[in-house]
Amino acid sequence: MRYLLTALLIALPFTAQAEEPVFCTARINDRDVVMGYDKAEAKLSDTYSRRELLATKWGRHDCPSYVVLRSLTPELTDEERLPFCLRVDDNGDSVVGYDLGERDAWGRCRAGTGTVCTRVNQTTAAAGALTSAAARRSINGLQALPDGSGAVIISGTGGYISGALASLGGAAAAVAASPMLLTGAVVSVVAVGGTLYACHDS
Structure with missing residues (x-):
């Protein structure tokens, strides 16, 4: 109820x-x-x-x-x-x-991608670190989506994304240890509205 x-x-x-x-x-x-x-x-x-x-x-x-x-x-x-x-x-x-x-x-x-997105955390600092990195183009494959949402996205294996997040330090590095990213499967991580989402095989 x-x-x-x-x-x-x-x-x-x-x-x-x-x-x-x-x-x-x-x-x-x-x-x-x-x-x-x-x-x-x-x-x-x-x-x-x-x-x-x-x-x-x-x-x-x-x-x-x-x-x-x-x-x-x-x-x-x-x-x-x-x-x-x-x-x-x-x-x-x-x-x-x-x-x-x-x-x-x-x-x-x-399109049936076969993935489902899950909120990883709601740490504004982690999402902000990814957004700043996208603006600086300091991480390969990290890009802003052109839909007016303000979202940035990075896709790849869990290991690659964990490494990219760890390189940012602070709150983003803490997210790098998320079990969703440590599986090694191909995932996408989206930062939008101060929240991080991981989209992975359902």
Whole structure:
């Protein structure tokens, strides 16, 4: 019950003139989760596709994609969420997480990369160190995404990324010891909104 209430509160934007919330249901990791959102705000949202707005979708899983993505990444703004899309299961019925990539009209990932992103930590210093390194071009392969989110990304094996983070010292070096990066698998690390995410095989 606490999870459902948290998802509901997270999905609702805090605006002084918010209308009564519209309730919807999303299927996340094979569980029905009730959320609420401001319908008037949704009509103005750049993250709410015209297809979603016009669709008469009366099924039981009817939450707009941006509401679901907000509930999964409450620490980000809509602009900072731009690099991410919703990953769904093979049946397309349940959201299994979020990934890097272009969204389709329903907010789902267009390309099936087979990875899921996980928040590594919310240490502003570590994310800031990566952002600064991207501006200085001091780490090979570290680049800013051109989508207006302010995100920077580096991809490679876990060992390479751990080494790159360790070279920055401080908070970034502490992240280098994350179990997700020490597996050696190919991953991407994204710094956005003061938070680091690791995107790896699901």
